[in-house]
Amino acid sequence: RFCYVNGRYLPHANGMVHIEDRGYQLADGIYEVVPIYHGKLVDMEQHLDRLAYSLGELRIAPPMERNALRLVMRELIARNGVTNGLIYLQVTRGVAPREHKFPKKTKSSLVMTTKKTKPVAPELLEKGAAIITQRDLRWLRRDIKSIGLLPNVLAKQAASEQGAFEAWLVDDAGYITEGSSTNAWIVKAGPDGKARELITRPLGHDILGGITRRGVVDLAKEQGLNLVQRPFSLEEALSAAEAFQTSSSAFVLPVTSIDGKAIGDGKPGPMTMRLREIYCRYAEQGE
Numbered sequence: 204r205f206c207y208v209n210g211r212y213l214p215h216a217n218g219m220v221h222i223e224d225r226g227y228q229l230a231d232g233i234y235e236v237v238p239i240y241h242g243k244l245v246d247m248e249q250h251l252d253r254l255a256y257s258l259g260e261l262r263i264a265p266p267m268e269r270n271a272l273r274l275v276m277r278e279l280i281a282r283n284g285v286t287n288g289l290i291y292l293q294v295t296r297g298v299a300p301r302e303h304k305f306p307k308k309t310k311s312s313l314v315m316t317t318k319k320t321k322p323v324a325p326e327l328l329e330k331g332a333a334i335i336t337q338r339d340l341r342w343l344r345r346d347i348k349s350i351g352l353l354p355n356v357l358a359k360q361a362a363s364e365q366g367a368f369e370a371w372l373v374d375d376a377g378y379i380t381e382g383s384s385t386n387a388w389i390v391k392a393g394p395d396g397k398a399r400e401l402i403t404r405p406l407g408h409d410i411l412g413g414i415t416r417r418g419v420v421d422l423a424k425e426q427g428l429n430l431v432q433r434p435f436s437l438e439e440a441l442s443a444a445e446a447f448q449t450s451s452s453a454f455v456l457p458v459t460s461i462d463g464k465a466i467g468d469g470k471p472g473p474m475t476m477r478l479r480e481i482y483c484r485y486a487e488q489g490e
């Protein structure tokens with residue numbers, strides 16, 4: 204198994220960066236995770252757009268041109284024989300003596316690793332995921348895919364310790380922002396009590412613009428579903444008919460309990476499972 208470190212393909216065990224890499228010392232860097240599904244990269248261009256956006260917002264120089272980046276990604280995936288999994292890219296501001304302000308002369312660091320993954324366990328899909336809620340302790344620029352992930356780490360650990368799959372984060376006004384590594388969605392009866400509404404928080408600085416979220420938004424519109432992008436509270440989520448989350452690692456995943464309380468009838472909902480099926484079909488058309 205290989206990794207890529209600043210221009211070289213190395214055995215994974217030998218993949219190292221310097222102790223004065225600003226990513227290591229200051230979390231001064233960003234990352235991307237691109238799913239590989241049936242041998243294809245899903246929404247690669249959108250992931251590369253988001254990578255460029257994160258770099259731009261932090262004024263970190265792109266480590267290489269986009270074409271070169273694509274080539275390295277494909278080469279690493281081929282060397283590692285990944286047909287289902289993820290490729291992880293990390294860019295930091297580079298290596299320099301430790302100081303908060305930007306160093307004058309430094310080259311950004313680029314590393315990549317891949318991971319093979321198994322399909323989501325059928326049991327998880329049948330039962331749906333249990334999630335807990337945690338206070339959202341993150342900074343105010345969650346739209347940047349920063350490697351500074353301590354609040355996310357602590358939230359996921361809390362979920363794990365309580366036997367849950369994910370933690371959804373609640374802002375100080377009582378609204379769900381997103382999961383620790385997923386975007387959060389609910390489905391509820393519309394104002395007329397009939398057509399079901401699909402609800403997710405709008406894009407902005409307070410959530411990461413998930414690539415899977417965007418895919419589901421587009422597909423929902425195509426399907427003529429009643430999509431509403433607005434914040435929703437924890438109370439609303441608890442009384443929703445369905446809930447689910449989206450991410451590159453598990454696509455559309457049903458959520459059937461929040462803080463131990465069943466959502467709807469406690470089973471994965473029909474709109475959730477329909478969106479999951481449609482999204483999986485869409486993912487198969489990667490590059």
Ligand code: PLP
Nearest residue numbers: 384385386411413414415450451
């Ligand atoms: N929100 C957060 C905080 C994340 O870390 C992630 C992905 O890791 C997502 C949402 C989902 O984004 P994507 O669909 O691009 O994987």
